[in-house]
Amino acid sequence: MSAVFEFLFKYRAIVYQKGTFAFHPPWPAYVSWLAAATAVAGAWWLYRRTAGVVPRGPRAALVTLRGLTLVLLVVIFLQPVLVVRTVLPQKSFVAVAYDVSKSMEIHDGRDGQSRLEEVRHLLRPAANPVLEELGRKFKVRFFRFSGEASKVEGGFEDVPRHGNVTDLERTLSQVVVELGSAPISGIVLLTDGADNHSADLAAAAAQLRARNIPVYPVGIGAPDVSRDLEVMRVSAPKKVLRDAMIEADVAVRSKGYAGRRAKLTVKEHDRLIQSLEITLGSDGEVRTHKVNFSSETAGPKIFSFAIEPFSDEVIKENNSSDVLVRVEDSKPQILYTEGEPRWQYGFLRRSVGEDRNLHLVTLLRQADGKFFRQGLEDPAILEKGFPVDKAELFAYKGLILGSVEASFFTFDQLRMIADFVSQRGGSFLMLGGRNSLGQGGYTNTPLEDVLPVNLRFGSGNPPPFQDLEYKLRLTPYGAEHPVTRLSASEEENRKRWAAVPSLIGLNPTSGAKPG
Structure with missing residues (x-):
């Protein structure tokens, strides 16, 4: 079929697909339009005189045929041409960019070759008809890329350390920038296609399309991996x-x-x-x-x-x-403030005492204005009670509040504790107790927003502290969380939590906050 088309129209069909029709008349364009209008008007005038002899239908057909014949003659005199773009030798550039990311080390080629070895073979300098043909028509420039592209002189050149990412978007943009305003006939991309870093590859492709720069990808590696x-x-x-x-x-x-x-x-x-x-x-x-x-x-x-x-x-x-x-190898300081002597205080001190990575400083209120301090490196620390300035409080990595009511602190101290979490990034833990959470009056204080539970119960006061005995049971997610991990073995971890004694005392809340 293509041979018949070429016989009738001189050139192959693909030439007409890529080419553009145009006219190259020996006279100005307005003369062509005037000649076409004259041809149609002349055909109509000639058959107008036969209105009484020839019926209307045949007359209209004859006018159309003669008009088309005259228009065809005008088109012939307009000298129609087919404009086909061609590349002038050595006047434009072709970029050859090859992937040197880690995925190119995979050995899935012929005879166990790596993908990079296949690229080396494709870009070999000797006996390479493809590169020789490109070199005759274009100025060829080579680039290697992974996270970014870099220019290479003379063809393939490996790197001692292959990149961990492949960014085709950045690579294409850098190749175009490197060639500047020079005419670019195309970019040949040798890659396995494992792009894992491009932000918007479609946008980069659209920019190349707008500049009429085609990209010719050459896939490297096996198309499917079975195992x-x-x-x-x-x-x-x-x-x-x-x-x-x-x-x-x-x-x-x-x-x-x-x-x-x-x-x-x-x-x-x-x-x-x-x-x-x-x-x-x-x-x-x-x-x-x-x-x-x-x-x-x-x-x-x-x-x-x-x-x-x-x-x-x-x-x-x-x-x-x-x-x-x-x-x-450090021992971050944790400040634990407790409002009354209770078993939790002694338990925490014994537990942290066995930990070589933590330094627990405790402040236990024994009476109004009287405190029992432990874990101090300097006798002057916490001498007047809870810290009153940020520099002293922010020296700690974490803060624990026990059963101590909100009125124990000044408003500035409460706001400073909230800043300790939001600004310092310190850890904060509030233990349950008679004077803790909503039962301790922390509603409408700066700490209400810091706590992960809702303290409010509508417009009324929160329920009182309840002396209940209950057993702690972890959820499936909680059993796997690092905070509740008491042993590296999952089975041993479950056994230890099953052996934990019952807890006494409950602070009612209206549920956990979202998140």
Whole structure:
């Protein structure tokens, strides 16, 4: 069919698709319009005189045919042409950008080649007909990219450390900026397409389209991976205390290993710290696994979370992820203010006394104006009772209030405690008791907004403190939370909470606040 089209119209159909019709007459444009109008009017005038001889229908058909014939003659004299854009040799640029991100290290090519080795072969300087053809027509410029693009002289050039991200949006923008106002005939993009950092790739593509700059992507790597394990992300605290329990959430995605068991390990400089057996989910399912471990030495630590690969796994490079955690050897100070002698006071002092990472300073009110202070490094500390200025209070990392009524504090002290949380970023804990929460008069004080529970009961006063005995029972989420983790073993943690003695005393509230 294409041969017939070329025989009739001289050129292939694709030439007409890419070309633009135009006229190149030897006279001004208005002459063409005047000639066409004259041809139509002449045909109408010639057949007008035959109105009584030729019926109306045939006469109209004859007028149309003659008019079209005359218009066709005018078009021929207008000299129609087909304008096809072509590239002048060495007058425009082509950018060749190749991916050097970590995903290009994956060995899924022919004969076990990595994706980067395939790119090296495609951009080889010798015996490369593709680059030779490009070089004859264009000025070729090379770029390598991961998070950003950088210009390379002479073709392929590897880097000692491959990037952790692929940002196609930034890469395309930087290539265009680097070439400046020079005419760009196209951008050849060699990548596996694993873009994980672009904010709005569609907007960047629209800008290139507006400038008539085509992008020619060349896909590298296998289009489908039948068997794969991947550590997608690891969530862990950025800063912990030495010997403290570190809890990390490891998100694992698998394909082709549904229901199989795998080994998840945590290492520090090849030293095994923790390992556990996990069950893999269905294809594409992401499962989160909790790992608990501790660090005995202080300083910045890089922990490597990895899943031991199966022998038939295609991509083994994505089985691990590293996390930086700063382990501090410090003893943050906690201020505990208690309004009356009670068993909670002694329990807290004994518990924290066994913790090498905390320094508990306690202020116990024995009578009006009389305080019993413990854990002091300087006898002058808290000599006049609770701190009255921010500098003294903000020296503490956390604040605990026991059964002490709101009227014990001045309004400025209450506002200072609220600022301790909102401005200082300090931790705040209010224990239950007869003079705590709503029963302690904290409604309509600056601390009401700080507390996570609602103290108000409509327009009335809150119910009184109740001497009830009850057993604490954790929710499924609470049993996994780091705050309630008494042991690294889930089974041991449940046993310890089951053995916790009953609690006595309840402060009624109107429920937890949203969030």
